[in-house]
Amino acid sequence: MELHHVIVExxxxxxxxxxxxxxxxxxxxxxxxxxxxxxxxxxQNNFCGKHEFDVTEVNDHYVIGMLGGCDCGSHEKH
Known part of the structure; x- marks a missing residue:
């Protein structure tokens, strides 16, 4: 049986x-x-709001990607 994945990029x-x-x-x-x-x-509803996210279907899997963002690695710096 083939598994389908949800991947947070x-x-x-x-x-x-x-x-x-x-x-x-x-x-x-x-x-x-x-x-x-x-x-x-x-x-989208519970995180700090510094990033936006979207879902893309890739080969019967679902990838949650970050749109833009600060890429600082730590929100404590803001």
Missing amino acids: KLCSCAKQEGMEKIVSFESKEEAQSAANEKLAHM
């Missing part, structure tokens, strides 16, 4: 503080898509 400080996993696997594409959308909404 780059873990920002907020994601690291929450202990968010970089890759989570699911048995169905629908489960992966739903989980990716839920994770995206969580990141």
Whole structure:
């Protein structure tokens, strides 16, 4: 059985503080898509707001990427 993954392309400080996993696997594409959308909404609504995120489907997997951002690596510097 082929697994479908939700991949957080780059873990920002907020994601690291929450202990968010970089890759989570699911048995169905629908489960992966739903989980990716839920994770995206969580990141957009609960993180510090310094970055924006989006989901892109790549070969039946879902990649959550960071749009723009400061790339400082630590929000304590702001």
